[in-house]
Amino acid sequence: MQEGRVLSTREINRDLLRSILESPRWFWPVVTVLGLILLVAAIAIGIMVNRGLGVTGLNRPVAWGFFITNFVFWIGISHAGVMLSAILRLAKAEWRRPATRAAEVLTLFSLMTAMIMPIVHTGRPWRILYWVFPYDFARGIWPNIRTPLVWDPSAILTYLTSSTLFVVIALVPDFAVLRDHTTGIAHRVYSVLAMGWEGNARQWKLQIVAGVLLSALILPVFVSVHSIVSWDFGMAAAVKSWHSTVFAPYFVVGAVHSGVSAVAFALILLRWCYGWQDYIRHEHIDALGRLLIVVATGWFYFLVMEILFGMYGREADELMVRQTQFTYWPYNFWFILFVITTYFIPVALWLSRAWRRNLWIMSLACISVNIGMWLERFLIIVPGLINKQMFTFVWADYRPSIFEYIIIGSTFALVTLLMLLFSRVFPLVPLYDVKEGDVLRTQIQIGRRTVPATFRED
């Protein structure tokens, strides 16, 4: 796992700071297009707020639709950052080095995007204030402080704060590099951000300990976040098919599956956009592909168990939801597409080493996973809510409106835009980490073979 050549510090600085010190020609046109997409979405949200949620396909009983599906999807994507960065840091996996920062930053922006979705979903976003600030019973509002929905913001805000600090602490040495390579206002800003970092032995030691310690602390939070998202469903008394006991691990593994796929795709895009062939190498994408086979298979196990155990009890509500998923149009089509795109297509592609190293095929596989994982959340939420059970007068279907399509589509533009803007001011590949990898890298001769030897960092 040590392909590529050893680069000099100057080369590393030049290559990895290029996205900050120079604007590629495509940069501003792409930012403009993404900005326009967001503008259209802002208009759609404005109309929705003005006219009410009636402009969406939401109805009674399908009160959760595209917005909540998208919320769960982006929370899932956000799991990649910590999964990759923290686990690989703790395991001292050498190949993590170029991938960690992009993964962590993807976590931040997808979490922020996820947090927007429930606010949009309320239809009256300013009413969030009623929850944030104490609201007394005398005004006829009866907030239930003990609702499981309170757990979500507490977990997500903890995760967002932790992930942000995780990124910022690791950025401090890179701020110092930027401080030393800029002039004028940029120099002053990076000087403040670098906090007087000079890179002495004590600071480096604490930086390394911090990486390990924060990884160990943030991993339990990462597990808690998506399991708590699963309890948004599990604790909802009204929908019986959401009470499966495997929901928490099923959601967590699913999140890792979609998140790591998203990171792999983001790395391929970064390599292509900024010409980082020497840093994001085929070996990294190959390693992610192998990791994904394991994650995907673990996830598939939970999917099958969730369906089997759900049906094994032979409860009418559960059977009705399964019947909707498997036999009712268009849910049966979405279900088949979901299973194929989430597991069978990507895993088949990842089994071949040559295909794992083909960036086009890897991109296709990673996009396929995320199409499938979005559908998975949709197929959990909507068939559970359309309520084809008990009394026919509460039966309903869900047809998302154009407003929902626009708003959902714009979240992808938002995350892309935020990643691009981040890459314009901060390095998306950690400079000191890559340099450390090169300092520690050497080769040894064993018999007739020359193999990489790496001193593992303390």
Next chain:
Amino acid sequence: MARRPILGVFDSANSAADAGDGLRRAGIPEGDVDFLTDTPYPEGAFGEREEPHRLYIFPFLGALLGLTSGILLTSMTQVAYPIVTGGKPILSIPPMAVVCYEGTMLGAILFTVLGIVFESRLPKLKAGLYDNRITDGYIGVLVNTEETQHSEVEAAFGQAGAVDIKRE
């Protein structure tokens, strides 16, 4: 006599380590010498002193404070909004568990970050003697010692092959 910093700039780890050896031979105390690099080197690569720290205390303190805050926040809001739902008690433990857990972890992480900043002696408000080439791969050997010893320091730097020597 005043203590003043002097910085030797080296273009390789080996020559910086040689400078460290030279400084020890010249009787410069280890505590007065700092090696400035742009990437972490294995501990002891320059023969430098071990750096003790108390970072591990911070997460425990933070976790304790976070747990306490979580318990107070959840119990006090439940008492402040006394709605009876499903005949269950007003002050109920299960709804508190998740928030208390998140509070504990948040406290631990916040204090760890504070600990990192504090133990790294950051922020450093007054810029010390430094050379921008350090972030280009050069290694700085910073000695903060009596001015009377500067000639010995310079000699050690010179013998080790310093590419530049800077004074404040």
